[in-house]
Every structure is written in C-alpha cells, then in structure tokens.
Amino acid sequence: MASIQQGSRLSTFAVLYRILARDILVAMRRQSDVAAVFFFFVIAASLFPLGSGADPKLLSSMAPSVLWVTALLSCMLSLSRLFASDFSDGTLEQMLISSQPLILVVLAKTFAHWILSGLPLVIIAPFIGLQFNLASESLQVLALSLFIGTLALSLIGSVGAALTLGLRGAGVLIAILVLPLYIPVLVFGAGAVTATTIGMSPQGALSLLGAILALSLVFAPLAASIALKIALE
Amino acid sequence: MGFLNQSRQLVADNLSIARGDRLLFKYLSFSLDNGSVLHLEGQNGSGKTSLLRTICGLSKPLEGTISWCGDSTDVLAEDFFQQLLYIGHLPGIKEELSAIENLEFSLTLAGLKSEQASIRNVLEELGLKRCMDLPSRYLSQGQKKRVALARLWLQTSPLWVLDEPFTALDVSAVDMLKQRVEDFASQGGIVIMTTHQALQMQVPDLVRLRLNS
Numbered sequence: 474m475a476s477i478q479q480g481s482r483l484s485t486f487a488v489l490y491r492i493l494a495r496d497i498l499v500a501m502r503r504q505s506d507v508a509a510v511f512f513f514f515v516i517a518a519s520l521f522p523l524g525s526g527a528d529p530k531l532l533s534s535m536a537p538s539v540l541w542v543t544a545l546l547s548c549m550l551s552l553s554r555l556f557a558s559d560f561s562d563g564t565l566e567q568m569l570i571s572s573q574p575l576i577l578v579v580l581a582k583t584f585a586h587w588i589l590s591g592l593p594l595v596i597i598a599p600f601i602g603l604q605f606n607l608a609s610e611s612l613q614v615l616a617l618s619l620f621i622g623t624l625a626l627s628l629i630g631s632v633g634a635a636l637t638l639g640l641r642g643a644g645v646l647i648a649i650l651v652l653p654l655y656i657p658v659l660v661f662g663a664g665a666v667t668a669t670t671i672g673m674s675p676q677g678a679l680s681l682l683g684a685i686l687a688l689s690l691v692f693a694p695l696a697a698s699i700a701l702k703i704a705l706e
Numbered sequence: 707m708g709f710l711n712q713s714r715q716l717v718a719d720n721l722s723i724a725r726g727d728r729l730l731f732k733y734l735s736f737s738l739d740n741g742s743v744l745h746l747e748g749q750n751g752s753g754k755t756s757l758l759r760t761i762c763g764l765s766k767p768l769e770g771t772i773s774w775c776g777d778s779t780d781v782l783a784e785d786f787f788q789q790l791l792y793i794g795h796l797p798g799i800k801e802e803l804s805a806i807e808n809l810e811f812s813l814t815l816a817g818l819k820s821e822q823a824s825i826r827n828v829l830e831e832l833g834l835k836r837c838m839d840l841p842s843r844y845l846s847q848g849q850k851k852r853v854a855l856a857r858l859w860l861q862t863s864p865l866w867v868l869d870e871p872f873t874a875l876d877v878s879a880v881d882m883l884k885q886r887v888e889d890f891a892s893q894g895g896i897v898i899m900t901t902h903q904a905l906q907m908q909v910p911d912l913v914r915l916r917l918n919s
Contacts, residue, residue: 482818491811492814498802499800502802502803503802562801566764566792566798567792568815569763570762570764571787573817574784
C-alpha cells in the first residue's frame with residue numbers, strides 16, 4: 474500500500490484560494506443555479522421599461538431604484554445555497570476543523586458567492602441601464618455602486634445564510650432576517666445613481682456605501698462563523 | 707515514519723456530554739498515548755458520535771476538558787485540527803466533483819499539498835481505478851466511503867477519529883482498513899473509533915470503552 478508522504482504545508486492564502494476556486498468549480502458543474510440568478514435580474518429589470526411606457530424622463534428617474542431593487546433581490550435568491558450543500562454532505566464539518574480559522578474560510582466562500590452572483594450583475598447592469606435612457610456617466614456610477622454594494626450584500630447575506638442553516642423554510646427566513654440589513658445598502662446605492670442623474674456628485678453616497686462594505690467585511694464573517702459553529706453543534 | 711515517533715497524548719478529563727436536554731454520560735476520563743486504539747462500543751443513541759464530535763471540537767462538553775499533549779484543545783484550535791483526521795457519518799464528498807478532486811480538496815483543507823499521482827495510486831489500490839474521474843454522484847455508498855477513507859493513506863495526522871468507518875464497506879475493504887489502522891497504531895498513531903463489529907486487531911494497546919445510557 475502506498476505510504477504517507479510527509480507533504481509540505483500550504484500557506485493560508487493558498488488554502489483560501491483553493492476553497493474559492495473549488496466553490497466556483499462546483500457552481501460551474503451546476504450552471505443552472507448561477508444562470509437562474511443572472512437571468513432573473515436581466516428579465517425582471519427589463520420588464521419595467523416594457524410595462525411603464527416609453528417616457529424617457531420617467532424611465533431615467535426610476536432606473537436607479539428599479540435596477541438596485543432587482544439586483545438586491547437576485548442576490549438574495551442564491552443566499553440559501555451558500556452553505557447548504559456543504560452542510561448536507563458533511564464538508565462544512567471538515568471546514569470547521571480545517572487547518573485555517575473558520576472566519577477566513579467563510580470569507581473565501583462569501584467571496585466565491587459574490588463572484589458567482591454579484592459580479593455578473595455588475596457587468597450586465599450598464600447594458601440593462603441603456604434601456605432606461607441613463608447617461609454614460611450614470612451608467613458608470615451604477616456599475617461602481619453595484620460593485621461595492623453587491624460585495625456588502627454577499628457579506629451581510631452570509632450571516633443570514635449561516636443563521637438559517639438546516640432550518641425548514643430557510644429561504645423565507647433569510648429574506649426576513651436580511652432585508653432590513655440590506656436597506657442602507659439600497660438607499661445609498663440607488664442614491665448614488667440618482668444623484669448622478671440629476672447632476673449632483675455621487676461621492677457622498679458612494680463613500681457611505683464603502684463604509685458599509687468596510688463594516689460588514691469586519692463583522693459579517695465573524696458573525697457567520699459563530700452562527701455556523703452553533704448550527705453544527 | 708519520524709513524525710509518528712514523537713510522543714503524544716490525548717487526555718479526556720471528567721467529560722460530561724448532553725444532547726439537547728438528555729445527559730448522555732457523566733465524568734468520563736481516559737488517556738491515550740502513542741499506539742493506542744480506543745474502540746467505543748454502545749447501543750444506538752448511547753453517545754458515541756457525540757463523544758467523537760466533542761473530541762474533535764465540533765461540539766462543546768457540558769463539563770470537563772480535552773487536552774492534546776498537555777494543552778487544552780479549545781486553546782490549540784487550528785494547531786490541534788492540523789493533527790486531527792476526522793471522518794464522520796457524512797463522507798464530505800461533493801457530488802459534482804470527481805473522487806480525485808474531492809480528495810485534493812480534503813488535503814487542501816488539512817493544509818497539505820497534494821500530488822495527483824499519489825492520490826491516483828491510493829484510489830487504485832482501494833479498487834476505484836475505473837471511477838476516480840467520474841463525478842461522485844455516480845459512485846455507490848460504499849465507493850463514496852472508500853473515497854473518504856482514502857485520506858487515511860494520504861494525510862499526515864497523528865490522531866484519527868473515525869465514526870463507524872466499517873459501515874457500507876465490503877469484506878476486502880474492511881480488511882484493508884483494519885490493516886491500515888494496525889499499521890498506523892504500531893507506528894505510534896492514536897486512533898479513536900466506533901463500530902458495531904467485533905474487532906480483532908493486532909495493535910500495541912487496544913482499549914475498549916462501553917457507553918451505557
């Protein structure tokens with residue numbers, strides 16, 4: 474029988490990178506989940522211009538809120554899957570007793586979730602924005618605000634996903650838990666775009682959005698890892 | 707096997723464990739040194755799995771402490787986890803990934819570099835030659851168990867905690883696993899395992915512990 478080889482150890486960064494890469498690989502083998510989130514955003518956001526008539530002024534004034542609300546909802550759609558499959562097949566147990574602190578593992582998984590659900594929205598949103606008669610400056614701010622905002626949404630959502638792990642009706646519970654915490658992100662995210670459309674500087678709203686991201690980067694992985702430990706006890 | 711020669715000790719001191727509101731057992735103490743195999747016996751629901759999960763640090767005991775080489779495992783945390791190999795009821799295998807990818811990831815979580823060649827070798831010897839590149843959802847229960855157990859041949863951990871390692875395995879796999887545990891213990895490893903089978907093992911120090919509810 475082959476013998477144990479005394480392998481050299483991986484650095485923390487290498488372990489986290491591989492956790493992230495593996496989450497993306499698993500998602501790519503199950504593409505329908507990722508595609509569903511993406512197309513929900515595209516379709517839901519595209520319905521509004523069709524339903525509200527062709528008044529360009531009305532469209533551009535409602536664009537920030539419509540795009541941001543649909544982005545927020547589609548981010549939430551995929552939250553319940555963040556830890557659920559690792560929980561049901563026992564991988565999460567192994568992550569709890571892995572060589573790295575759980576908080577960093579959670580951070581890597583949350584970042585993978587953002588790459589799969591947030592980043593595609595950031596890329597496609599400016600194209601959807603064109604349907605709403607947004608100026609190119611507003612489109613840039615829209616992409617930037619979504620970039621910062623969806624990162625915060627994924628981080629905050631990870632706490633909700635960890636808290637509802639293994640419960641029945643987790644999807645609805647996550648929404649109830651997480652939506653109130655999403656409101657500041659929505660206010661300042663949509664606020665930044667609205668400011669640009671009426672000719673004001675989006676800087677204030679974007680700074681506040683950045684502050685929310687910094688705050689959730691510090692506290693969300695901590696809260697989520699504590700919740701995971703409780704869920705698995 | 708230099709890394710197993712170092713003297714190590716796992717001590718449980720006055721453990722009391724409860725599951726929900728039910729007290730499973732009180733004031734359990736034991737000490738395991740290099741070469742010890744602790745075989746936990748007991749009826750269903752007597753607390754075997756709870757004890758194993760507590761030793762791993764997955765759940766907290768009501769009272770008592772567990773220490774590894776003199777330090778509490780609570781304090782050691784990741785330093786203890788690096789020395790520990792736990793295989794529980796759930797195999798920890800992703801259906802979307804192949805056996806090889808799953809094992810590579812298990813080794814990554816343990817903080818170890820993995821070589822595909824050595825993983826292939828071990829899987830081949832475990833009789834999984836033809837299905838190691840297939841997505842794991844095509845594997846049978848026993849094959850999945852073999853994939854999970856392949857870590858015992860790949861990982862360098864001086865402490866093994868195995869929950870029902872023999873279930874779902876066929877006769878030849880049971881023999882291979884028994885042989886592996888015997889080799890590991892005689893080299894100085896420490897094993898804690900539960901099983902319902904009567905075990906005859908040639909190891910330096912076999913401790914049987916029966917949990918009664």
